[in-house]
Amino acid sequence: MGLECIRGASLAPLNTFGIDECAEQLCLVHSDAELREALALADQRGWPVQLLGGGSNLVLAGPVSGLTVVMRSRGRRVVRRNGDSALIEAEAGENWHRLVVWSLDLGLHGLENLSLIPGTVGAAPVQNIGAYGVELCDLFDSLQALDRRTGALCWLNREDCRFAYRDSLFKQQPGRYVILRVRLRLHTRPVPRLDYAPLAAAWQALGLKQPDSRVISRLVCDIRRSKLPDPARLGNAGSFFKNPLVSAEQAAAMLARWPGMPHYPQVDGSVKLAAGWLIEQAGWKGHSRERVGVHREQALVLVNLGGARGGDIMALARDIQQDIERRFGLQLEMEPQLLGN
Ligand SMILES: Cc1cc2nc3c(=O)[nH]c(=O)nc-3n(C[C@H](O)[C@H](O)[C@H](O)COP(=O)(O)OP(=O)(O)OC[C@H]3O[C@@H](n4cnc5c(N)ncnc54)[C@H](O)[C@@H]3O)c2cc1C
Known part of the structure; x- marks a missing residue:
């Protein structure tokens, strides 16, 4: 056909x-x-x-x-198991969350914190999806892509993909690669990651003795459903801005002025700030215009209130960016990709 x-x-x-x-x-x-x-x-x-x-x-x-x-390509399989790990492979068009559930049903561990992130497997490496203390690159093995520059198929490993916070080779060289399938290395025993405070609290409240990845996945789903608007009811693209990374000196100067500011020191010495907190402090949470707004519960999420065009969303985003720059001296970077003329 x-x-x-x-x-x-x-x-x-x-x-x-x-x-x-x-x-x-x-x-x-x-x-x-x-x-x-x-x-x-x-x-x-x-x-x-x-x-x-x-x-x-x-x-x-x-x-x-x-x-x-x-x-829309479909398919997923266990490539091999050896010792403590298993290599799985999924086609680009597979739904990400269904892959997470499938891996947990097979008794494989590692993807539970990334439960319920919308979208496909093939797009997951593009922005190195992350949530609740885990990023795709933590479990990533390799991917096969079609290099549109040469027309050849190639396998790219973790270094090749140049993963960083919500960033990768595929954002740096847009349009060059079509990701066809992704390989992940998962654990055959639970390795719970409970560094994110609300997740740790929800886990502790259950009083379970043994780590259980399926329970963690369920808790992640519950937290996400309580915090994020469902796109089927209220159009959105999740977090609209990246959390800014600043130097330790800049973070210290800001903390002297705003002592309650959430801040997360990174291994490379930089400090991650919470874009949602900055936007909320600036009074944008719950702000609404004719067709777009900032979500009432989550200042990082811009929403389509009905009939919004891309221009409405971008105008609101620009106003927020300018205000944050004026108040805090920080440039908020947009997370979603812009498409169209
Ligand atoms: C409610 C909600 C919550 C979200 N929560 C999170 C979260 O917790 N963490 C997080 O990281 N993200 C989150 N996101 C953002 C989004 O889910 C992810 O970025 C996801 O990986 C996008 O997948 P997609 O298939 O929808 O990609 P699309 O939006 O269709 O595409 C995104 C980009 O990837 C490119 N692309 C798509 N497929 C391929 C391919 N096969 N090869 C090469 N390039 C490709 C596109 O051209 C585009 O540039 C959230 C979004 C929503 C709506």
Whole structure:
């Protein structure tokens, strides 16, 4: 069966902000062969190519020209188990949370803190997803990608991917690689990570003696559901800004002025600040405009109040950035990717 492209398809159901913009051409790809076919067609027609997974880390700024390729490949397997670890592999189009649940059902440990993050496996390395004290790079083994510059398939290991806080090679060289499948190294015994205080408190309240990764996953899901708006009801892309990293000196100077400021020293000597706290201090929590707003419970989340365009979201984001810069001298960096004209 040939590849099917849809002209002028609405992207509203394909992004969690629910922004209603169109793709000039859209196709769903389910295999490496279909992907190659789609890229060849785009080359032939001179269409620029954009990749889409679950659309949960995007702001659509306008119609998307060229070909939007939606990754829908499926499949996951245990490659091998040896001793204390197991190597698993999943296709790019797999749903991330379903992979987490599958791994826990197999008795494998490590992904529990990353439960319920929306989106696909293939997009997870792009921003090195992280939550509750764990980042993808902690469990990452390698990935296979199609290098669009050379047309060749390549395997990239952890160093190649240049992971950092919400950053990777794939953000630094956008458009170059299509991630096809990801390999993760999981533990065959529980290795609980309970450094995040609300998670540790919820765990302790249960009074369980043995570590249990499935219970931790359930607690993470409960905390996330209580804190974050469900995109099916209120369009959003999760945290809109990255937590700023500052030098120890800058953090000390800020702490002298705002002694209650949350701050998290990092292994490299820098200090991570909480963007949500800064935005809340500046009075933006619960702020609303005609079509967009800042979530009432979570200052880091911008929401679509109904019919928002990318421009509405970006205008609010810019106002918040300018205000934070004026008050705290810090530049907040946006976390989602901008797509469209
Ligand atoms: C309610 C909510 C909560 C969230 N919580 C978290 C959280 O706790 N931690 C966190 O890190 N993130 C979080 N996010 C952000 C988001 O879920 C992640 O960034 C996720 O990995 C995005 O996956 P996606 O498939 O939706 O990517 P998309 O939004 O579709 O794409 C994101 C970027 O990746 C590129 N891309 C997609 N697939 C591929 C591929 N196969 N190869 C190469 N590039 C590709 C796209 O071109 C785009 O640039 C949250 C989002 C929401 C809506």
